[in-house]
Amino acid sequence: MGLALLLLIWLITLTSTYFFAAKTWWLPVGASAAAPWIDHQFALTFVLMGIIFLAAQLGLGYIVWRYSAKPSSPPVAYTHGNTKLEIVWTALTAILFIGLTLMGGNVWASQRWDPPENGAVKVEVTGMQFAWYFRYPGPDGTYGATSPKLIDPSSGGEGAVGLNPSDPSSKDDVVTGTMYLPVNREVDLSLRSIDVIHSFFVPSLRFKQDAVPGLNIHMHLKPTAIGDYEIACAELCGLGHYKMHGMVHVVSQEDFDKWLAAREAEKQ
Amino acid sequence: MATAAPVHAHAAPQGFIRKYIFSLDHKVIGLQYFFLALTAVFVGMFLSLLMRIHMIWPTQVWPIIGEIKPETYLSLLTMHGTIMVFFVLTTAPQGGFGNYMLPIQIGAPDMAFPVLNMLSFWTTFVGFIVLLSAFFVAGGAPLHGWTGYPPLSAVPSAGPGEGLGADLWITSIAIFCIASLMGALNFITTTLDLRAKGMTMMRMPLTCWSWFITAILGLLAFGVLLSAGILLLLDRNLGTSFYVPLIVVNGVVMAHKGGSPLLWQHLFWFFGHPEVYIAILPGMGVASQVLSTFSRKPIFGYKAMVYAMLAIGFFGFMVWGHHMFMSGMSPYSAFAFSILTMCIGVPSAIKTFNWLGTMWRGRIRFQTPMLYAIGFVSLFVSGGLSGPFLAQPVLDIQLHDTYFVVGHFHLIMGVAAIFGIFAATYYWFPKMFGRMMNETLGRIHFFITLAGTYAIFMPMHYLGLAGQTRRYSQFTEVAYQAKLIPLQTFMTYAAIITIAAQFIFVFNLFWSMFKGPKASDNPWEATTLEWTTTTPPPHDNFGGRTPVVNHGPYEYGVPGAPRDYVMQTDPVTSTAH
Numbered sequence: 113m114g115l116a117l118l119l120l121i122w123l124i125t126l127t128s129t130y131f132f133a134a135k136t137w138w139l140p141v142g143a144s145a146a147a148p149w150i151d152h153q154f155a156l157t158f159v160l161m162g163i164i165f166l167a168a169q170l171g172l173g174y175i176v177w178r179y180s181a182k183p184s185s186p187p188v189a190y191t192h193g194n195t196k197l198e199i200v201w202t203a204l205t206a207i208l209f210i211g212l213t214l215m216g217g218n219v220w221a222s223q224r225w226d227p228p229e230n231g232a233v234k235v236e237v238t239g240m241q242f243a244w245y246f247r248y249p250g251p252d253g254t255y256g257a258t259s260p261k262l263i264d265p266s267s268g269g270e271g272a273v274g275l276n277p278s279d280p281s282s283k284d285d286v287v288t289g290t291m292y293l294p295v296n297r298e299v300d301l302s303l304r305s306i307d308v309i310h311s312f313f314v315p316s317l318r319f320k321q322d323a324v325p326g327l328n329i330h331m332h333l334k335p336t337a338i339g340d341y342e343i344a345c346a347e348l349c350g351l352g353h354y355k356m357h358g359m360v361h362v363v364s365q366e367d368f369d370k371w372l373a374a375r376e377a378e379k380q
Numbered sequence: 381m382a383t384a385a386p387v388h389a390h391a392a393p394q395g396f397i398r399k400y401i402f403s404l405d406h407k408v409i410g411l412q413y414f415f416l417a418l419t420a421v422f423v424g425m426f427l428s429l430l431m432r433i434h435m436i437w438p439t440q441v442w443p444i445i446g447e448i449k450p451e452t453y454l455s456l457l458t459m460h461g462t463i464m465v466f467f468v469l470t471t472a473p474q475g476g477f478g479n480y481m482l483p484i485q486i487g488a489p490d491m492a493f494p495v496l497n498m499l500s501f502w503t504t505f506v507g508f509i510v511l512l513s514a515f516f517v518a519g520g521a522p523l524h525g526w527t528g529y530p531p532l533s534a535v536p537s538a539g540p541g542e543g544l545g546a547d548l549w550i551t552s553i554a555i556f557c558i559a560s561l562m563g564a565l566n567f568i569t570t571t572l573d574l575r576a577k578g579m580t581m582m583r584m585p586l587t588c589w590s591w592f593i594t595a596i597l598g599l600l601a602f603g604v605l606l607s608a609g610i611l612l613l614l615d616r617n618l619g620t621s622f623y624v625p626l627i628v629v630n631g632v633v634m635a636h637k638g639g640s641p642l643l644w645q646h647l648f649w650f651f652g653h654p655e656v657y658i659a660i661l662p663g664m665g666v667a668s669q670v671l672s673t674f675s676r677k678p679i680f681g682y683k684a685m686v687y688a689m690l691a692i693g694f695f696g697f698m699v700w701g702h703h704m705f706m707s708g709m710s711p712y713s714a715f716a717f718s719i720l721t722m723c724i725g726v727p728s729a730i731k732t733f734n735w736l737g738t739m740w741r742g743r744i745r746f747q748t749p750m751l752y753a754i755g756f757v758s759l760f761v762s763g764g765l766s767g768p769f770l771a772q773p774v775l776d777i778q779l780h781d782t783y784f785v786v787g788h789f790h791l792i793m794g795v796a797a798i799f800g801i802f803a804a805t806y807y808w809f810p811k812m813f814g815r816m817m818n819e820t821l822g823r824i825h826f827f828i829t830l831a832g833t834y835a836i837f838m839p840m841h842y843l844g845l846a847g848q849t850r851r852y853s854q855f856t857e858v859a860y861q862a863k864l865i866p867l868q869t870f871m872t873y874a875a876i877i878t879i880a881a882q883f884i885f886v887f888n889l890f891w892s893m894f895k896g897p898k899a900s901d902n903p904w905e906a907t908t909l910e911w912t913t914t915t916p917p918p919h920d921n922f923g924g925r926t927p928v929v930n931h932g933p934y935e936y937g938v939p940g941a942p943r944d945y946v947m948q949t950d951p952v953t954s955t956a957h
Binding site: 113114116117120121124128131132136137138139140149150153154157160161164165168169171172175176179180181182185187188189190191192193194197198201202205206209210212213214216217219220221223224225240241260261263264265266274306307308309311313315318319320321322324325326327329342344345346347348349350351352353354355357 | 449450451454523524525529531532535538539540624625626627628629630631633638639640641642675676677678679680681682683684706707708711712714715718719722723725726729730732733734736737739740741742743744745746751754757758761762765766768769771772773774775777778780781782823827830831834838839841842843845846847849851852853854855857858859860861864867932936937938939944957
């Protein structure tokens with residue numbers, strides 16, 4: 113029985129570890145400035161937790177096999193523990209776990225504590241059942257006023273976010289259903305929701321933030337590779353949650369300017 | 381330390397209703413809780429089966445149940461989570477085994493408040509019926525998930541099932557909270573006041589410590605959830621705006637203003653995180669008890685185990701914010717919650733070291749309870765080690781609300797806790813029913829269940845890393861997720877096999893209840909007080925005797941002792957503690 117347990121526990125452990133180590137299913141290739149830092153912290157945590165995982169599970173399998181009761185087994189060690197050992201592993205675990213958090217702290221701080229760089233591209237993200245809308249403030253750099261009373265989800269675009277056309281700064285606002293971002297430029301995001309909580313998740317950009325009704329949440333990120341990246345809603349928002357999907361197109365500054373100018377022209 | 385006062389004694393009832401239905405006997409109430417949880421776990425498991433088959437064959441029309449629509453899928457997941465967390469993981473380990481065994485293990489004739497005990501069971505039962513009724517009302521069961529985040533859960537027009545179904549869901553949870561508060565008071569008072577002579581706190585079995593600490597957590601946590609639920613009912617039905625700001629649903633401006641959706645999350649997780657420990661602490665107690673008994677060795681570091689459980693309980697109340705790193709909560713407080721969460725990893729690691737230390741240089745006997753205790757340790761390690769990923773806000777950016785989280789909590793508070801319940805069932809079955817369970821069936825059940833649970837839940841970590849968001853009824857709408865469907869299919873097959881294997885357990889349970897070989901008073905050669913009384917125990921637990929305790933709970937392999945174990949009531953010797 114001890115041997116059967118050893119084999120099963122070791123098999124489970126080694127198979128599980130193999131798929132992590134081989135990266136058969138893994139994080140998508142990172143495409144933002146934060147990605148290398150986050151991925152580094154991932155790798156570090158994986159190595160440390162992996163060592164503990166292997167040691168504990170392989171050790172468990174070994175112990176149950178090694179100390180199976182046999183007629184020839186020696187008498188058990190009559191011990192109630194070892195205070196020195198308890199102190200040693202308490203201290204080691206505390207240092208390891210807390211140290212790990214502190215190491216990741218810088219990345220978190222740069223992401224969420226610091227304000228965006230000057231000259232960041234402003235984009236407002238609005239979530240609603242079950243679509244994402246993106247608003248660019250236009251040449252004046254100021255978002256026009258919106259009003260809940262003007263919100264009409266069925267109209268799409270400006271009507272969906274409740275843009276108030278009588279506000280002068282709303283004249284040049286562009287509202288789209290697809291997000292375009294220039295590469296290698298800081299993006300200053302405002303996240304809103306008009307109905308329930310949604311979550312704006314772009315795995316390739318290592319970005320996730322809930323959009324909460326009643327709050328305007330400011331975040332920033334910097335895409336670093338041209339490409340198309342999928343957005344998935346990550347907070348249960350109702351029956352269409354699974355299809356609340358969108359796209360981020362990261363393009364060159366030139367293409368971005370052209371695209372935005374074309375949208376402005378359409379609007380006039 | 382008081383001995384049981386005569387006021388607690390009540391004569392054995394004779395009529396069927398007083399004996400088996402509205403019983404005041406903690407043993408009968410424990411069994412009632414156990415069978416309620418057994419019913420609930422099969423309902424919850426059946427719902428998960430429907431979810432798994434829907435994810436893989438979304439358009440299939442099934443006999444009897446028909447086609448599962450996306451909104452049905454969300455109702456299934458809401459009810460699965462709610463049933464499992466409340467009516468299984470809280471009900472079985474604490475209400476079931478705690479009720480049955482705590483008084484006996486501390487040498488008391490019953491719980492401190494037998495009537496309150498009966499009330500808390502029947503209140504729980506009503507809560508369960510109210511919850512199930514949500515399936516049968518117009519609109520069906522709610523789709524807002526077991527966490528019920530407003531505004532989705534606060535606005536009836538936000539989705540199907542958010543009408544009467546959602547009201548019933550909240551009401552059920554509120555009823556459950558009241559029942560759990562009654563239970564918690566009873567457990568705490570019983571532990572503090574009814575211990576037998578010589579049963580000092582530091583001589584209590586670790587199971588009793590786990591039930592005691594769980595009760596304290598329950599007392600502090602369920603009151604908060606109850607209040608939160610009442611506020612949500614007010615928002616839904618009386619036009620208040622605790623949780624709902626000005627919102628527009630389907631183009632209609634709602635009559636709410638100024639509420640905060642994050643308030644619910646704070647209140648819910650202030651309950652929700654301790655709840656995780658309410659589910660798992662009794663499993664830790666049982667694992668400790670079983671590992672020591674079947675290794676024939678004292679528990680390694682008894683005091684460290686007690687302090688570790690106290691530390692887990694204490695820190696458990698300071699980490700709720702780690703569920704909210706992505707919620708818009710202050711990123712500064714996220715950092716504090718992160719550090720405190722990592723602190724909880726320390727006592728958890730101590731427990732694991734001590735379990736391994738207990739088996740080290742033991743003489744391990746592999747009866748089924750021991751297999752489940754070993755499985756518990758393995759699952760606790762696997763589920764625990766994904767914790768330090770999720771506890772780091774910077775990694776949570778990628779992992780929050782993905783299958784990584786689903787894999788994490790299923791391993792640690794789901795299946796590990798269930799393994800604790802299995803260990804407890806196989807271990808105490810002889811005492812509760814007077815017969816032995818079948819060992820061969822127990823082993824087959826164990827090996828399929830352990831391999832099966834890993835096959836279901838380990839791949840969830842890979843899915844989460846790849847960005848598979850949770851609570852999606854279909855994976856075809858997002859291109860990168862569609863590529864992950866083969867792994868989901870594998871998990872569904874694993875789930876079908878694992879669920880099928882649970883019928884081996886049910887067969888073994890009921891067959892052994894009537895046909896198993898008769899059990900002796902102490903079939904496992906264990907040391908704690910429940911094994912000093914007859915099998916099954918008499919109405920007053922010790923047949924008029926009051927046990928006197930002379931030893932610690934895990935005195936195995938004592939040098940110089942006549943047998944390899946010294947029971948807690950054995951006469952004082954020079955060698956045993």
